[in-house]
Amino acid sequence: MESKKTSYRSKRPKIIPLKMDANFFFEKAMQSLDRYRYDKALKYFQRAVEYEPRNPINHCNMAGIYSEIGNYERSNEILFQIIDDIDPAMTECHFYMANNYANMEAFEEAEQALLRYLEKDPRGAFLEECEEMIEMLSYELERPIEIPHIKSREVFFEHDKARGFMEEGKFAEAVQLLKEITEKHPQFLAAYNNLALAYFYLDQMDLCMGAIEQVLAVEEGNVHALCNLAIVYKQQGEQEKLQQLLQLLRRTIPFHQEHVFKLAMTLGLLDEHRTAYLHFRRLMHSGEFAEDPCLHHYFAVASFHMNQYDQAKRYWEKARQLDTNSAVPSFYLSHFDMLCEEGKRKANAPVSYQYYLPFEERLREWGQKDSHLPADLIEDAILHSSLTWALQHGDESTKLQMIQIIGMLGGAEAEGMLRDCLKREDETDRVRQAAVYMLQSIGAKEPYLTRMDGKEVYVYATSSSELPEWKTQWQAVIDLATDAMRDRYDQCQKHDMQTLWKEFLGRVHPNVPTIQKPEGWAAALEYLTAQMHSSTITYTELSRRYGVTAPTIRRHVGKIDEICGLKEKMSNVFSPFQEQ
Template structure:
């Protein structure tokens, strides 16, 4: 008996007690899932929740089983409870809810849940699946989805926006956005490269070079940065720095199509047309750009510059077929004919539009305003911003007028910056102020005039007069309204200057301005004469609805005070008699 008792006791010690806890039921649930026994899996997950009711993962597993079983509403109820009560950081619940709503064909709520997932989830665990669902929702809702940004790609979405701004020539906006991206993510090299380009387009050369230097400190072999640096050195005429860089780029054989394209265009801009041709031909054979007329144009330019004139002709003829609305292939085929005759050098522009000078010839022939495509062209805009910073006085004057025709927020910001530059010419700054007022900037403006910081109030003209009467303004507006399409901005500004000079000299004994139109007509008449334009008292009196005698009287009074005849005698001796008409 004792032996039997000992044997029984020894058997008891070998029994392993079962640990009834959440982990036990979780494991049972997983086994059931592996065998597709969803009912059992749901039962086990519910038991797991009973043991650990505050564990959001258990609830989430239960919601997943319910979704597999087609009970989407109950699944979403649990997922909502997890987010609202247990763990708001479980952002993946929004993705699961979006799936459930999509399965119920409730596409609006599915979109809301999916957008919330993308905007809140930093890990991006289901990013690819979410983007696929976004395409489905776009198709079902027949509209773009309401997505502001993707948190898991924080900076990437904004970077795409900035790139689009650069392509549209919105350089100031692009700089602001790119600076904020780089500040948040110092390792985002693509954003740094584009920031350097934006600085370059705006004429901020030192900032552009510094930013490229930062990229190359982080990644010395960054191809985009090396290409940009080469172009910057070429622009600055840094031959010693440029030569080894060109040698390095000539030895580079990139794999990715984007890198091949960047290198090809860079080598073309640097004058290494043989290298450019080799890379462009490779793109035409291997790349997905073979249907893009731009690529054929670039290859044609490279071919032309390497003596392959027949090849260039064939390529430009192909461009004409692919893009029959464009005037680019026709212009370059005409240039090619001159090259063959020996009268012209090969064209070197790798941009798919007419050269800058040709575009402006068309503009001058067509109208008094810049065509929309020129206003949007980033190269045209960057040329303007460059010239505003680095051009001579006459070029800057022309650019300020052209910017007045574009008249968007970028232009307003550029002109605001221009008028506070101490080294810029005061006359040009006054023209810029006039342009800002003309294009609708009515708030107070800060400017540096005659070496002093000043604030020009919206209700005043830039003058030293202690007051500015409404009637003085009425004379000015009456003249400018009628001059708008007949005189350029410089001439309109000169009229403003003449009026201010007259009022300043006679103040406070300003004559009673009985008839506004008479004084306005006189101002236009004198301004036209100063700019050697044919005009008569009869012509202006009719346009302003006043008498010849009134215009003549007002013009002579202004001339007496401002000495216009004397000034013109020094500049145009033969014209002084014409003021008398």
């Protein structure tokens, strides 16, 4: 009997004790949030508070749930408790209270909470959001909001201007302006975060990390800075650091929707699709971004990665309805069968969170530093199809980019695609101009057949002002300008520069000025090209880059402008088209 008893005990399964702590209940709360079970999530957060009553984050999560379900009064009670009893330094609670009061339409109380936040938090983590709330409260109260002892609105204007530079890809200009802002307003953390991004896009990683560290030294939980840091870790291959940071980001539940958006996008880019999906779904249910086509695209991509293909199609269709000018939703809908195999996601299907076509992301990764596209890009059927499709169906900006990429393909196929582009009668002059320039660049034989006003027309890439010969010193000017403009201008802008130079030479011939220092003329061409395309550039900057004096550049600019009459015909000069 004894031996049987021993044998029976040996077969009993081992019982692993369940560790009931704040982290356990936090995870349970997150699971409940995933299912929109706010009642259960609230109970679990309450249990987390019982285990860690002095942890303000647990209390803040409870306040966030109450706000989510519309119980703004209870949310504010908890936020007051945090400020009064737990952590007075958690000044963002005042901002959260202002949001709650605004949702309750208690606009006077919202104003007071907002002013308390601005007075107590000179670091300005929510300054951008405060500016939006100030405008809203001013409208609702029908009077201006008096804001003492904080930054003037000039800093907001300058910051918006810097963000505009970044959206246009003018990262060097953004860095210069953001550095000025941070020097004048070192507490403006939003400017540091955007400065970090600008450095990132310029591939200046040390400076990028420095800007991120400055933010985290002031506010270690800054969502934007942590998200930027995660992207940098991925870029630099710091897998161990990235995984540690991801553990934190997976557990983060931002209170403010702008932070939810930033976190969701970052997690998506880091292939954390499940968590990104949950955050995007939360935003979709909020109503604030209901008419944002980008968010519909992001949620469609997250749904696609979660194998919810019908839902992905619905949201791409909605994005297409909201943004009729974008080729992105239409591309994914028209190529959906190429992205899936037998009801499953195709391996390595290029479905990107970024709101542009699939090949564009690959090109950004590649860097466009060589003269030819990588072989794997050319051979990828989906990416190649997206490139061809965009040249036919994209907007003008997209088509101009496609022409530049097709030129990198080279060969007979590229020439055929460009010639087909010219034959489409509904193309804009600018697209035709770019196609002609690219055909010339790849050595395609002139003339080039196009259709305009229902007629077939032969066009040439050369200037209407023919020159009897082409001198090496003239070409040296083009070569210098092209090299200096390589990473700052697109192909069409460089084409405009060359056309301007040819027109100038043709008009002054045979009395062409002696080209003793081609750098000065090249700098003048870049200055005028920037002016034609409404870009900001200074003589001082050009002087530094080309190694000539500012007065020399200014003198050459005046000469070219005088001969070519740019001021009178800045908008639509330089058309290369002429009938044969």
